[in-house]
Amino acid sequence: MTQKFLKLSKQPFIRNVFIMATGTATAQLIAVALSPIITRLYGPEAYGIMGVFISIIAIITPVAALTYPIAIVLPKSDSEAKGLIRLSLYITSLIAILVTFILLLFNNNLIELFQINEVAQFLYLIPLVVMFSGYLQVLQQWLIRTKQFSITAKVSFLHALIFHGSMVGVGIFYPVATVLVVMTTLSNGIKAFMLFIFTRISNYKQFSMTNKKGEKVSLKxxxxxxxxxxxxxxxxxxxxxxxxxLPILLLTIFFGPASAGFYSIGRTVLGAPSQLIGLSVGDVFYPKINQAANEGKELTSLIRKATLILGLIGIIPFGSVIMFGPWLFSFVFGQNWLMAGEYARWIAIWSFFVFMNIPSIRTLPVLSAQAFHLKFTSILLITRIIALAIGYFIFRSDIVAIALFGVSGAILNMWLIYKTLHISKAYDNLQV
Structure with missing residues (x-):
């Protein structure tokens, strides 16, 4: 048994997942250890305001470079990958400038349109967040491409220590929402800077966006x-x-910032398994499935195996929240967060299948199935709007709204896994 374990631990995929998971685990331990202090210092209202700000930047930052950084893993040559890096950084800068002009011209109109008065004073921080996010995406994908997972693990730990430690340190003297929002703004920038420094001093061939002499790559x-x-x-x-x-923005409009705070803390806690294991598996799985596709190997069994493993791992944490959510949240975060536990019960149903679908999501670019992914996400958005609308306009209940939101999300994510396996089978048949 011991020999079998040692043999398994020497496999590159398992070893890399372990490295990533270890770094993420230590980061999560820091977050979990300090969260009870942070929640008691700031309270639901401040968390709600931070949640609204995060919900706004979360819409913009993923497309800071029009998702070109995700493609950095795919090229066979480093010169083409570095061309994608340059292209991504140029696009990030242009989008940050564009966002700045939009805010200068339409700031008041946007505040009135989306009813986001609580975060009006923080909107001009968004261009900074866009810049930091674009740089972070580039560095993360380069490290995935070059399989430098140990750097990502180290930075995850150090970043969590700085980020959450600063929230506690400043919050002792100045426990207001401004601190949470400013720290959120700087978060990606701090992490990107740390990744860059560690990459520069790594043993891997020097990180540089320049190519070998005579090797030209057209960005166009x-x-x-x-x-x-x-x-x-x-x-x-x-x-x-x-x-x-959407839930944070609508909960704020319908039921106030406290409801948004309950949802935010519930979503953060339930995101921990995905951060700890799911994303670690996903980051290692992405280059592995891409390599398998380049070598003409069968993909469906790899996707199915990774999905089932994540499903087995996820039963305990998500099942525990479904069964004991209110008690767990009130015990860990304080009696004021009892309602967050009720929210978390329903969020956990959806989060479990999001956790399981990580291999499917990472495989879709390799299968050239991004058009399907777009259609799926559009259906998901429409379904969520309908679910939240029914909860508010018909039942007048935030709990019912979250319940419908969670159950519909679970069903759709099960469908995503099924469709990805179906597309993968068709892809494998073409390779035979």
Whole structure:
């Protein structure tokens, strides 16, 4: 048994997942250890305001570079990957400038349109968030491409220590929403800077956007070659981010910032398993499935196996919240957060299948199925709007709204896994 375990641990995929999960685990331990202090310092209202700000930037930041960074893993040559890096950074800068002009011209109109008075004073921080997010995406994908998972693990730990530690340190003297929002703004920038420093001093061949002598790469040709990312993936990411942020924005409008705070803390806690294991598996699985496709290997069994493993792992954490959510939240975060536990019960149903579908999501670019992903996300957004509308206008209940939101999300994510396996089977048959 011991020999079998040692043999398994030497496999590159398992070893890399372990490295990623270890870094994420230590980061999560810091977050979990400090969250009870942070929630008691700031309270639901401040958390709600931070949640609204996060819901706004979450819509914009994923498309900071029109999702071109996701393609960095795919090219066979480093020169083409570096061309994607340059293209991504140029696009990020242009989008940040564009967002700045939009805010200067239409700031008041946007505040009135979306009823976001609580975060009006923070909107001019958004261009900074866009810049930091674009840089972070580029560095993360380069490290995935070059399989430098240990750097990502180290930075995850250090970033969590700085980010959550600062919230506690400043919150002891100044426990207001402004602190949470400013720290959220700087978060990606701090992480990107740390990744860059560690990448520069790594043993891997020097990180540089310049190519070998005489090797020229046309950014126009690269943009055209990977145009399915801005054409399909960027709209999908934008719509998905909107559907993720929708509950916070609508809960704020319908029931006030406290309800948004309950949802935010519930979603954060239930996102921990995905951050700890799901994303670690996804980051390692992405280059592995891409390599398998390049070598003409069968993909369906890889996707199915990874999905089932995540399903087995997820039963305990998500099942525990479904059964004991209110008690757990009131015990860990304080009696004021009892309602967050009720929210979390329903969020956990949806989050479980989101956790399971990570291999499917990472495989869709490899299968050139990003058009399907866009359609799926559009259906998901429409379904969520309907679910929340029914909860508010018919039942006048935030709990019913969240319940419908969670159950509909679970059903649709099960369908996504099924469709991805179906597309993968068709792809495998063509390779035979």
């Amino acid at each position: 040709k690269i943009a055209e070659k990977y145009n399915d990312f801005p054409k399909y993936r960027a709209p999908e990411v934008l719509i998905n981010a909107a559907s993720q942020s």
